[in-house]
Amino acid sequence: MPGSDSSNVNCVCGLPAPYDDCCGRFHRGDANAPTAERLMRSRFSAFGVQDEAYLLRTWHPSTRPPRIDFDPALRWQRLEILATTGGRLLDTEGTVRFRAHYVRRKRPGALEENSRFVLHDGAWLYVTALA
Incomplete structure (x- = not known):
């Protein structure tokens, strides 16, 4: 992660796993996330390191915003995967329900x-949040 070993x-x-071997390889473009859950994890990590290029690259073109506005007061801390449906190696769609923990202005x-x-096109992409 920037500013650290x-x-x-x-x-x-x-x-x-260390960031470089885990989500860092997806962020660098060395590999694609093999499942929807791994993409979710890598996108959470990308928010943590403010990797706008990766977030936009892994956002479906039909719902992709023109840019990401990061909140400088927000620090993403950890991710819990609560449930998944589909999104595995032989699937073409899936869902991931998660809880993302953060601290904003010293408040969790x-x-x-x-x-x-x-x-x-052979890569998992985020589409939208479901109601």
């Missing part, structure tokens, strides 16, 4: 969402 820092996505909080993902 990311080779030894565990990834904020929640998997027990959490965002819970059920996100929809699709396989598009």
Whole structure:
């Protein structure tokens, strides 16, 4: 992660691996996330390191915003995956329900969402949050 020795820092996505070997390889473009859950984890991590290019690249063209406005007072802390449907190696769509923990101006909080993902041109993409 920027400003640290990311080779030894565990990834904020929640998997027990250093950032460089975990989500960092997706952010760098060395590999594509193999499942919707891994894409969700890598996108959470991308919000944490403010990797706008990765977030836009992994957002479906039909719902992609023109840019990401990061809140400088917000720090993403950890991610909990609550449930998944589909989104595996042989699927073409899936959902990931998650809880993302953050701190904003020294106050903890959490965002819970059920996100929809699709396989598009061989890569998993985020489409939208489901109601």
